[in-house]
Amino acid sequence: MVKTVKVQALDLNVRYGTHEVLKALSLEVYGNEILSIIGPSNSGKTTFLRCLNRFNDMYASFHFKGTLTVNGVNIYSDIDVEKLRKKVGMVFALPTVLPMTVLENVAYGLRRHGIKDKNKIAEAVERSLQAAYLWDEVKDRLGEHGMKLSGGQQQRLCLARTLAVDPEIILYDEPCSALDPISTAKIEEAMVRFKEKYTQILVTNNTKQAARVADRTAFFLMGQLVEVDDTRKLFTSPSDRRTDDYISGRFG
Amino acid sequence: MQKSFSQKRLQEWIIERCIYMSGIASIIFVCLIFLFLAKEGFSLFKNISIFDFLLGQKWYPISTPPFFGILSLIVGSLYVTLGATVIAVPIGIASAVYISEVAPPRVREILKSGIEVLAAIPSVVLGFIGMMTLVPWVKNTFHLSTGLTAFSGALMLGFMAMPTIVSIAEDALNAVPKRYKEAALALGATRWQSIWRVILPAASSGIVAAVMLGIGRVIGETMAVMMITGNAARIPDNIFQPVRTLTATVAAEMGETVRGSDHYYSLFAIGIVLFIITFCINLIADFAVHRKAK
Numbered sequence: 001m002v003k004t005v006k007v008q009a010l011d012l013n014v015r016y017g018t019h020e021v022l023k024a025l026s027l028e029v030y031g032n033e034i035l036s037i038i039g040p041s042n043s044g045k046t047t048f049l050r051c052l053n054r055f056n057d058m059y060a061s062f063h064f065k066g067t068l069t070v071n072g073v074n075i076y077s078d079i080d081v082e083k084l085r086k087k088v089g090m091v092f093a094l095p096t097v098l099p100m101t102v103l104e105n106v107a108y109g110l111r112r113h114g115i116k117d118k119n120k121i122a123e124a125v126e127r128s129l130q131a132a133y134l135w136d137e138v139k140d141r142l143g144e145h146g147m148k149l150s151g152g153q154q155q156r157l158c159l160a161r162t163l164a165v166d167p168e169i170i171l172y173d174e175p176c177s178a179l180d181p182i183s184t185a186k187i188e189e190a191m192v193r194f195k196e197k198y199t200q201i202l203v204t205n206n207t208k209q210a211a212r213v214a215d216r217t218a219f220f221l222m223g224q225l226v227e228v229d230d231t232r233k234l235f236t237s238p239s240d241r242r243t244d245d246y247i248s249g250r251f252g
Numbered sequence: 253m254q255k256s257f258s259q260k261r262l263q264e265w266i267i268e269r270c271i272y273m274s275g276i277a278s279i280i281f282v283c284l285i286f287l288f289l290a291k292e293g294f295s296l297f298k299n300i301s302i303f304d305f306l307l308g309q310k311w312y313p314i315s316t317p318p319f320f321g322i323l324s325l326i327v328g329s330l331y332v333t334l335g336a337t338v339i340a341v342p343i344g345i346a347s348a349v350y351i352s353e354v355a356p357p358r359v360r361e362i363l364k365s366g367i368e369v370l371a372a373i374p375s376v377v378l379g380f381i382g383m384m385t386l387v388p389w390v391k392n393t394f395h396l397s398t399g400l401t402a403f404s405g406a407l408m409l410g411f412m413a414m415p416t417i418v419s420i421a422e423d424a425l426n427a428v429p430k431r432y433k434e435a436a437l438a439l440g441a442t443r444w445q446s447i448w449r450v451i452l453p454a455a456s457s458g459i460v461a462a463v464m465l466g467i468g469r470v471i472g473e474t475m476a477v478m479m480i481t482g483n484a485a486r487i488p489d490n491i492f493q494p495v496r497t498l499t500a501t502v503a504a505e506m507g508e509t510v511r512g513s514d515h516y517y518s519l520f521a522i523g524i525v526l527f528i529i530t531f532c533i534n535l536i537a538d539f540a541v542h543r544k545a546k
Contacts, residue, residue, distance in 0.1 A: 053438065060356070086440035096431040099454045108449070109439035158435070165439055 004031040006169065006199045007052065012066035014047055014223075016059060021047045023223045025066075029169075032195050036202040036214035036231070040246065043220040045203040049171050052201070053088040054081050070169065086113060089167035093174040095154035097146035098161075102138050105146045105157055109165035124164050131194075132160035133186050152183025159190065170194070172202045176209065188213050207247050211235050219243045289527060293520035296320070300514065305521060311485040311496075313505065313515040320518045322525070324487045328402065328495030332477055335406025335491055336413055336470045341463050343410075344417030348462075351418070352425040353433075353447050364422075371415035379476035382408040387480055394492055400482030402495040408476050413466035420465060424458020425451060457540045464537030468530050474499040498522050 007029035014022040022044045029035050037045045047056065054075060056062045068075055075084055086109070098105050106125045115121060125142075129135040134156040138149065146157060155175060162170060172191075176184040191200060191213050204210050210217050211231060218228035219240070227240045238244045296305065300320050308321015351363050386408060391399030428451050436446035452459070474497075482494025483504065502519050509516040 055434070055438070058437075082440045082442055084440075085438055090438040092431065092435065092438075094431060096429075096435040098432060098435060098450055108436070109441070112436075112439060112441045112445050112449075161435075161439065 003033075005029075006031045006071065007201075008067075008069045009048075009051075010067040010069075012048070012051065012064075012068060014044070014051065014056070014065075015063045017061040021223050022051075025223070025225050027218060027225055027228060029199060029201060030216075031199050032197075033215040034191060034195060034200045034202060034213055035228075036204055036210035036217045037220055038204060038207050038210050038217060038246070039220035039226075041205070042222075044223040045220050046173055048220070049090075049173055049201060049203050052169070052171055053085045053090055055090070057081070082112075086165050087167055088169045088171060089162035089165065090171040090173065091155070091158055091162055091175045093177050095151055095158055095178065097149070097154045097157055100146060101143050102146050102149070102157060103142040106161050106164050109161060113165060125160075128160040128164040129157075131163050131190065132156045133190055134160055150183075152179050152186070155179055155183065155187065156190075159187065167198065169199045169201065172200065172204075174204055174206075175202070177205065184209070207235075219246065221246070286527065289520055289523050292517055293522075293524040296514060296517035296521045300518075305518070306525075309487060311501070313509075313518060318514065320514065322498070322501075322518075322522060324485050325496055325498045325501050325522070326525070327487050328481070328485075329471060329497040329499070331402040331488060331491055331495050332405040332409060332481060332497055333467060333470050335402060336409035337463070337467055339407060339410030340413040340417055340466055340470075344414045344462070344466065345421055345459060347414070348418045348421035348425055348459075349447060349452070352422045353443075353451065364419075367415045367418050370411070371419070375412060375473060376475045376479075378408060378412060379479035382476060382480045390492075396492055398482060398494060400480055400494050401492050402481060402488060403491045405477045405481035405495070405497075406491065408480055409470045409473055412473060412476065413470045416469050417462045417466040420462035421455070421459045424455040424462065427458065428454045460540035461537040464533050464540065468533045468537075471526065471529055471533070472499065474503045478503055498526050502526075 005028050007027075009025060009027045012022050012025040013020070025044070025048065027048075037048065039045050050056045051064065051068060052070070052075075056064070064076055070084070070088060073079065098108055100108070103125055106128055107121045110121055110124055115124075126135060126139075129138060134153060137153060138144075138157075141148075146154065149157060155178070159175075176187055179187070188209065191202070194200060195215075202210065202214060214231045216228060217231045217234045219226045219234065219238075219242075221242055226242055227234065227238065229239070234243065235247055238247065305320055305322060306326075307323050308319060309323050310319035310321045311324055312319045347363075347367075351360050351367075355363060382404065386404050387399035389399070390396065390401060390404045390407075394403075432450050432454055433446050436450045437443070441449070477497050478500035481497065481500065483496045483500055484494040485496045485501070488495050502522050505515070506519055509519065
């Protein structure tokens with residue numbers, strides 16, 4: 001099977017003020033795979049993730065060096081950031097439902113990208129909610145305030161919202177850290193099925209989750225990539241001792 | 253051992269009582285103020301009907317026979333308040349959005365202290381500045397016979413209401429979790445879209461409260477309006493004519509009345525009207541704040 005390179009990071013150096021967060025980091029993400037990123041806290045996982053949709057730009061002390069391309073385009077050149085974020089969606093650790101109805105939550109992104117046709121919106125909302133395994137639970141509650149859903153439903157609503165703007169890449173920042181096991185299972189099930197359509201990058205503190213869903217896994221430590229390999233290989237016979245120490249729970 | 257225990261109980265009891273008394277003191281004061289106002293104010297309605305008072309257009313309290321119609325004063329207050337609201341609310345909210353969402357940290361600190369200073373200026377000083385600068389400017393710009401108009405008062409009071417609106421609205425905006433903004437941005441919304449569609453609606457109850465408190469401040473304001481609105485007790489045709497407000501009337505005439513006269517009672521009745529207006533405004537603000545909290 002030919003792998004297309006979807007995301008390519010070359011020699012990334014990121015610092016906040018004088019604090020170096022990513023050091024000489026190079027990593028490729030292939031089309032339609034799930035790449036999980038594991039590592040102890042402060043290893044730069046989330047920073048890397050937030051580079052991919054230029055989400056670190058909002059910090060004044062953020063300094064970026066290196067090359068980061070999505071579909072071959074350097075995203076730290078003069079590009080339309082809003083278009084990039086439409087293409088590269090993100091699901092956050094805490095379910096962040098916008099203060100509006102279930103329907104409007106999913107329609108929010110569509111409207112911001114200029115889609116006004118009611119039928120088109122209704123159709124996209126249903127499709128996205130179905131893809132996020134939420135449609136059956138909320139189809140009669142579309143007019144309710146999004147906050148009234150349970151935590152797990154809220155996170156799936158956030159997922160549906162991200163799908164609605166038709167991204168190519170989905171970034172997950174510890175998406176299940178606040179969820180119960182059943183909701184977690186539903187999200188993971190959705191992720192595996194999404195592989196047909198999307199490239200997914202999953203930052204997680206839960207190594208078991210990485211083992212369950214990811215095709216490849218990258219291990220970050222202190223802002224450096226220690227190794228990246230097929231998930232099974234990385235978890236059974238890692239080539240670096242530090243990886244072995246981490247996944248077997250000897251530190252981190 | 254036993255004794256120190258009961259001593260502690262006594263101490264607790266005393267402290268509890270003291271806190272309780274302080275707590276209900278404010279309510280007691282409000283009740284006393286209202287009772288006092290009511291007692292003096294309602295005495296007027298023995299001689300004058302409440303409709304003549306509220307809807308009468310003539311305010312000639314010391315002519316014979318006297319007329320105690322406060323409609324022109326109510327309209328005066330309304331003109332000045334509405335004018336000030338129209339000026340202060342958009343600028344105030346925009347300024348709050350700028351401070352909390354857009355401004356870089358340094359600018360934010362400078363602006364915030366600037367707003368605090370603006371809030372700390374005594375109203376008589378603002379009135380004085382208004383008289384010296386604003387009133388001649390209004391007169392010349394709009395070619396009026398006098399610059400002492402409702403418009404001048406509205407402009408001045410708009411600036412007085414702004415610090416209240418800005419600081420409370422800014423608190424409300426800051427209370428919106430940063431996650432909302434991030435969620436909107438992550439979907440490809442621009443910064444302005446995230447402010448307009450997510451942050452402002454989420455802070456709406458606090459912003460309504462800010463506006464209401466700003467309006468309350470304007471209605472109750474006395475000194476500055478008395479100095480720059482011209483104090484003519486007649487219903488104006490437009491905003492560029494002198495008006496007299498409820499507050500200015502009380503402040504200007506209280507010193508000259510005979511205690512126990514109808515004129516004296518009528519000023520207290522005006523106080524009741526003001527009390528009811530501000531009470532309603534606070535009620536609306538309160539309602540707006542608590543609606544969201546549920």
